[in-house]
Amino acid sequence: MLGSLTDNLKKWKATRTAGQPISCQTIAVCSRKGGVGKTTTTAHLAVASARWHGLRVLVVDLDPQGHIHKVLAHLLNGEDARPLSSVFMSKKGDILDACVSTTIPNLWIAPADESLDEVQTLLSSRIGREFILKSMLSRVQESFDLVLFDCPPNVDTLTLNALVASRHVLIPTELTLLALEGVADIVEAVDTIRDRLGLPVEILGVVVSRMDRRTKALNRELLEILDSRYGAHVLSTMVPANSAVPRACIEGKPVFDYDPKSLGAEGFRLATEEVLDRLT
Numbered sequence: 001m002l003g004s005l006t007d008n009l010k011k012w013k014a015t016r017t018a019g020q021p022i023s024c025q026t027i028a029v030c031s032r033k034g035g036v037g038k039t040t041t042t043a044h045l046a047v048a049s050a051r052w053h054g055l056r057v058l059v060v061d062l063d064p065q066g067h068i069h070k071v072l073a074h075l076l077n078g079e080d081a082r083p084l085s086s087v088f089m090s091k092k093g094d095i096l097d098a099c100v101s102t103t104i105p106n107l108w109i110a111p112a113d114e115s116l117d118e119v120q121t122l123l124s125s126r127i128g129r130e131f132i133l134k135s136m137l138s139r140v141q142e143s144f145d146l147v148l149f150d151c152p153p154n155v156d157t158l159t160l161n162a163l164v165a166s167r168h169v170l171i172p173t174e175l176t177l178l179a180l181e182g183v184a185d186i187v188e189a190v191d192t193i194r195d196r197l198g199l200p201v202e203i204l205g206v207v208v209s210r211m212d213r214r215t216k217a218l219n220r221e222l223l224e225i226l227d228s229r230y231g232a233h234v235l236s237t238m239v240p241a242n243s244a245v246p247r248a249c250i251e252g253k254p255v256f257d258y259d260p261k262s263l264g265a266e267g268f269r270l271a272t273e274e275v276l277d278r279l280t
Contacts, residue, residue: 024141025279027148027204028162029170030189032182034153037209039067040245041172042150044268045275047072047254050107052269053276055145060084060095061112062133062158068150069111073252075102076109085115088132089122095136096143108144120157130197133161155189163193168204170275175208175215175222183230204278206230207271208238237274239267 029042042059050057061068061084069076079100087093098110123129133149140147149162163169171186173179183206193199206226211219226234240263248258255265 024144025146025168026137026166027146027168027170027275028151028159028166028201029148029172030151030155030159030162030186031153031172031179032155032185033173033179036174036179036182037172037239037245038153039063039071039150040249041170041207041209041239041268041271042148043068043071044254044256045170045272046107046146046148047075047104047256048269048272049146049276050104051256053272054106055276056106056108056143057146057148058095058099058108058110058140058144059148059150060098060110060133060162061150062116062162063112063150063152064114064116065152066112066114068109070252071249072102072109072254074257075104075107075252075254077101077103081111083113083115084110085113085119087136088116088119093132093136094139095133096139116158123157129157130160130164133158134165137165155185160189160193163189163201164197164199166201168202168279170204171206172209173206173226174210175212175219175226177222180222180225180229183226187230203230203233205235205275206233207235207275209271210241211238212241235271235274237267237271239264239271242267 029038031038046057046059049055059068081100082097084098087098095110099108101108151159151162169190171183173183190201190203193201242262242264244259244262245255245264248255255262
């Protein structure tokens with residue numbers, strides 16, 4: 001697997017414009033609340049960035065539930081790789097050892113495994129445990145344009161590792177009070193990491209990932225709260241709640257393939273463009 005990755009990278013680099021630098025962007029996709037579209041946002045941002053924007057993308061699934069693998073199952077090439085939990089526990093782990101390819105040539109995934117749950121306990125006594133993921137990315141910067149970390153729905157050791165390893169944080173949310181409280185928890189964690197560890201991690205954006213268009217009055221009220229708290233951080237694109245998205249996930253396909261004309265597909269396409277614009 002690693003050999004094929006290395007060969008593909010060489011071919012890809014040869015096709016890039018001469019002298020064009022490879023600048024790797026790292027984004028942690030985080031939410032303190034489950035069920036707000038965190039994994040579907042990560043998956044569709046990855047697919048759209050690779051398929052339509054020509055970026056080499058790596059998705060690292062840090063959620064022990066392994067939903068990225070399920071959501072994009074139809075795209076996986078069926079390769080085996082070293083378990084991500086094993087790479088975490090190695091002295092000099094390399095994230096590329098956990099990568100598998102997809103049918104989209106420039107999209108790769110480091111799938112989660114069940115033992116990631118145990119990693120949190122095993123890492124609890126390690127000095128510098130929040131920096132382990134960052135140390136695993138030594139070769140990523142020269143290999144990928146975009147690295148996305150799909151985080152667990154809480155601020156645990158794995159999420160902290162993602163925040164420390166990232167330059168940017170994207171926060172999906174629903175328009176509910178509980179979900180907005182979850183946004184505040186992530187923002188607080190980012191502020192703490194920046195202030196106490198001196199790391200340059202920043203909020204890239206807050207994206208409404210499941211907007212119920214039937215509750216217009218409530219939406220307006222909650223959007224006002226969101227805007228008053230986070231202002232320019234809130235993406236103008238709001239992905240509507242759309243039955244095509246969960247149906248696509250059940251089939252292990254991105255909604256772009258399941259129903260390319262659906263509101264969900266259009267929403268994720270536009271959200272990807274806005275996110276990438278913010279990175280430039």
